[in-house]
Amino acid sequence: MKRIRSDLIIENGTVLTVDENDSIIERGAIAISDGKIVGVDREDAINGKFSAAKRLDAKGGIIMPGLINTHTHLAMSLLRGIADDVSLDSWLKNYIFPLEEQFMNKDSVYVGSLLSCAEMALSGTTTFCDMYFFEKEVGRAAEKIGMRAVIGEGIVASGKNEEQIWQKKKELTTELMKKFNRSELISIGVKPHSPYTCSRKILQEAKKFSKENGLLYVIHLAETEKEFSDFKKSAEMTPTQYLEKLDVLDNSTLAAHCVWMEDGDLDIFKKHEVKISHCPQSNMKLGSGVAPIVKFLREGIVVSLGTDGAASNNTLDMFSEMKTAALLAKVNNHEPQAFSAKEAVRMATIKGAEALRKENEIGSLEVDKKADVIVVGLDKPHLTPIYDYYSHLVYCANGSDVKTSIVNGGVVMSDRKIKNADLADIIKKANFIATKIKKGAPARTT
Numbered sequence: 001m002k003r004i005r006s007d008l009i010i011e012n013g014t015v016l017t018v019d020e021n022d023s024i025i026e027r028g029a030i031a032i033s034d035g036k037i038v039g040v041d042r043e044d045a046i047n048g049k050f051s052a053a054k055r056l057d058a059k060g061g062i063i064m065p066g067l068i069n070t071h072t073h074l075a076m077s078l079l080r081g082i083a084d085d086v087s088l089d090s091w092l093k094n095y096i097f098p099l100e101e102q103f104m105n106k107d108s109v110y111v112g113s114l115l116s117c118a119e120m121a122l123s124g125t126t127t128f129c130d131m132y133f134f135e136k137e138v139g140r141a142a143e144k145i146g147m148r149a150v151i152g153e154g155i156v157a158s159g160k161n162e163e164q165i166w167q168k169k170k171e172l173t174t175e176l177m178k179k180f181n182r183s184e185l186i187s188i189g190v191k192p193h194s195p196y197t198c199s200r201k202i203l204q205e206a207k208k209f210s211k212e213n214g215l216l217y218v219i220h221l222a223e224t225e226k227e228f229s230d231f232k233k234s235a236e237m238t239p240t241q242y243l244e245k246l247d248v249l250d251n252s253t254l255a256a257h258c259v260w261m262e263d264g265d266l267d268i269f270k271k272h273e274v275k276i277s278h279c280p281q282s283n284m285k286l287g288s289g290v291a292p293i294v295k296f297l298r299e300g301i302v303v304s305l306g307t308d309g310a311a312s313n314n315t316l317d318m319f320s321e322m323k324t325a326a327l328l329a330k331v332n333n334h335e336p337q338a339f340s341a342k343e344a345v346r347m348a349t350i351k352g353a354e355a356l357r358k359e360n361e362i363g364s365l366e367v368d369k370k371a372d373v374i375v376v377g378l379d380k381p382h383l384t385p386i387y388d389y390y391s392h393l394v395y396c397a398n399g400s401d402v403k404t405s406i407v408n409g410g411v412v413m414s415d416r417k418i419k420n421a422d423l424a425d426i427i428k429k430a431n432f433i434a435t436k437i438k439k440g441a442p443a444r445t446t
């Protein structure tokens with residue numbers, strides 16, 4: 001029988017499909033053609049059916065879907081570690097907003113985004129969902145490194161200039177839609193920052209625009225106790241009830257954080273099929289609280305995983321985020337079985353795809369899906385021996401164990417090297433910007 005030609009076969013590994021049955025294929029392989037997965041099977045079956053222009057030896061490692069980070073502010077990697085040990089309110093007002101005003105421009109956002117894309121490619125993330133300014137530059141950086149992304153202008157608009165700001169943001173979003181219209185990697189979202197930084201009218205206008213254009217609606221929600229109690233005081237409702245009242249919640253809404261939620265808020269999420277981006281490390285670091293993810297999962301709400309910006313994390317390593325998510329859920333529920341390693345891996349892969357409404361394209365290794373694949377090496381002392389793949393991925397592995405990252409069938413990182421850009425040059429440029437930021441930054445309090 002004549003074998004079907006494929007572009008690439010990844011072989012000699014264990015394939016963790018993260019499909020509906022969580023199938024694991026020992027001595028497995030996958031075949032890739034035209035950016036898509038065309039075969040997932042035992043190695044002998046794949047080699048019997050396909051020939052390959054190229055082969056990649058997984059060397060006994062894990063072949064799995066690329067990780068999906070559903071909440072980022074990429075360019076904030078330039079502010080990594082600038083202010084620790086402060087509350088979200090003070091962090092934003094005293095550090096982040098003034099520094100962004102002074103130092104974040106088209107060029108710095110491009111460099112910061114390149115830096116973050118490189119960090120993600122090196123730690124096994126293949127897709128991210130970003131909210132910031134100058135998002136065209138974020139899209140350019142993603143395309144340069146070869147990452148998949150949902151980009152969108154962060155919208156902060158309330159008060160007397162709100163209409164002007166919204167018109168400008170609408171224009172920018174339309175520009176993004178045009179610029180990346182044919183991109184295989186980039187899609188666009190509408191991203192009002194939060195219920196407390198956008199007026200009622202802007203939140204609704206943004207929803208209308210996102211619906212008209214079939215775009216994801218991404219928002220920070222119920223992140224801190226302050227936000228929660230302010231809404232209780234001023235509107236006599238929770239932030240979630242407030243958004244429901246504005247009629248902006250639906251199945252294309254992705255809410256980040258969702259820490260301060262009443263039980264009734266979960267019913268609202270369920271009713272409107274709102275998806276969540278859980279950001280445990282950022283919530284812990286800013287002292288915001290613990291999102292009730294075990295409750296969310298019991299209610300069947302889609303929970304994905306995000307790192308938030310590197311300035312409040314302080315890395316974009318999704319392996320470390322998976323571990324934190326699992327440990328935090330266990331300690332918060334006083335119950336070790338409250339949340340499993342398998343659930344953490346699903347949260348960082350297929351649930352991320354669902355949160356971005358891309359579950360038919362990415363998030364698992366299945367025939368006809370896009371070839372976003374990573375290989376995790378296991379030939380390390382901290383990964384030896386191995387009894388359970390999920391357990392190792394969540395509790396033992398870290399981003400630097402990823403040996404290869406592939407997006408849309410293209411290798412973006414191999415043998416710990418970024419393929420499509422000069423990493424040393426990116427680091428040099430990021431450090432140059434940081435020397436200027438250092439001079440403008442307020443003194444650290446610790």
Ligand SMILES: [Zn+2]
Pocket residue numbers: 071072073220256308309
């Ligand atoms: Zn955020």
